[in-house]
Amino acid sequence: MTGFGSFVAASAASGMLVVQPRMGMGDPARMRKGLLATRSAAATTVGTITLDSYTRLGETGAARRALTAGEELNGYPITVHPPGTTRGMLAGVMDDGFPVQVRHGSALPEAIFALLPALGLHASEGGPVSYCLPYSRTPLREAVRSWRRCCELLVAARDGSRAAAEPHMETFGGCMLGQLCPPGLLVAISVLEALFFRQAGLRCLSLSYAQQANAGQDAEALAALGRLAGELLTGTDWHIVLYAYMGVFPQSPGGAQLLLDEAARLAVRSGAARLVVKTTSEAHRIPTVAENVLALETAAAVADHERRAPPGGRATADTGVYAEARALVDAVLGLSPDVGEALVAAFAKGYLDIPYCLHPDNAGRTGSRLDADGRLHWSSVGSMPIRPEPAGRGTSIGSAELLDALSYVRRTFDERAFDLSAVSRPPFRGFGEPPSRVPLPDNQQDGAPLP
């Protein structure tokens, strides 16, 4: 029997990148069909059950009413369906060769975690910081307390005789706000949440990082994440999971595909064992199951091609991401022997301070910007114990520059796709309206709009 973590490890050992969709349906029959389609895709896959927004917020009553009224939910309401229904939904789908992870986005997820072991589900994700600061007003201290109890619930259900029941937790800390957070801080939060999980008794972990706007900077960040995890997460099994870009997505199918291809190549080159994909319809709507399957198969094919490609000798330049992440992690761990307490203290002191995060517990004294190549830089480091950027970058970003930065990836990849197809196309007339409205980046981690 294998669990989530050992399945990914075995796949990595045989040279296969595990690919995973974002997927959640309110109706158990449709959820089962989605999982079956994921399972039978021509790729090494794991399944996803994404929970709906009502369940994420603990509003079980609202989820039940919506379900009764026949309304479409944007995820699977795991606390509403009877346990027997969920076990039936998973029967013959989830097994040794197809582990399933529950994704939820909840700052206070105890009701969810309390259910999982009895459903045979042992893999989930999130974290006290990464699911609190961007998506809720919950005080960080409460989220830390709640997540510690959640870990305890998973650990208490550990059955030493069954490897499949080894609980797996992934930190979402490398995805903070989806875009515009410099990689040193993403890496640091990913590692710190993993250390929090380890302290709470988990032994099987994964560390996330979300593709940003420059492939070279992302490669450096993933190398830094792997190095730090190797140094600090002793006594655990861990792997790295890369998320395809989570910000404002290219509008053209060609541009979206180029971005997704880049994510798959990045995952292979940087030694990530798992990739969470998006689809080419990302900018427009929640993807269908067929679109998800196509995205999984395309990512797997690109990864396979990249693995066979001769090493390009592209050495990853060291611009200081590792040193920055290490300085942040060390400063935080120095605040308390308890990682949860250290995280709370670090945000209170501004040692960790996420740019553009409006949560009341975030100091909000840092700023970042993109350079012309899409590399992220600090415009202000606030009280974080890291080196400020060289003079000249110190001015804070304005509203026009923010819009420009938020749509940098969309613009760049739409243009790249156009350039590739320009010979056979009529003259370029732009990609429709400029973003005159406030952009609507997907800041919920699982692609579905919030309720």
Next chain:
Amino acid sequence: MPMGISARAGRDIVVSGTLSDAHTWNLVFLELLLRERGHRVTNLGSCVPDALLVAECRRRRPDLVVVSSVNGHGFQDGRRMISEIRGCVDLERTPVVIGGKLGIGGADDGSRETILRAAGFNRVFEEGATGLPEFLDYLESLESEVLL
């Protein structure tokens, strides 16, 4: 305050998301935009309970409240929110506007705006090519207003 002196002067503005909406980039953008125009901004962030918005408005007595929602539930959240605000004697006349992507059904045929204005919003700015320019025009009129 001497008459006329406040033309173009900064205003105290509260920016707020709605209870059900966790999006924040729209709120960050609005804060930067308003600060650039010389206003003093209190950004309440996302997932704001109605009672918190009312309490902050009573405490701060802002010159303008800007509610932004992009999750498609702004119509329902906004109606509930504005009735709480207008139900408070201190805030009966405070300018309150709402904007963003207010429904899940795409563009408004005008009925959402009518209902939201009847419920007490001073202005409604739907997403699209005209939403932001209209909001900027509205700000312009507010900025050039002479406070007596």
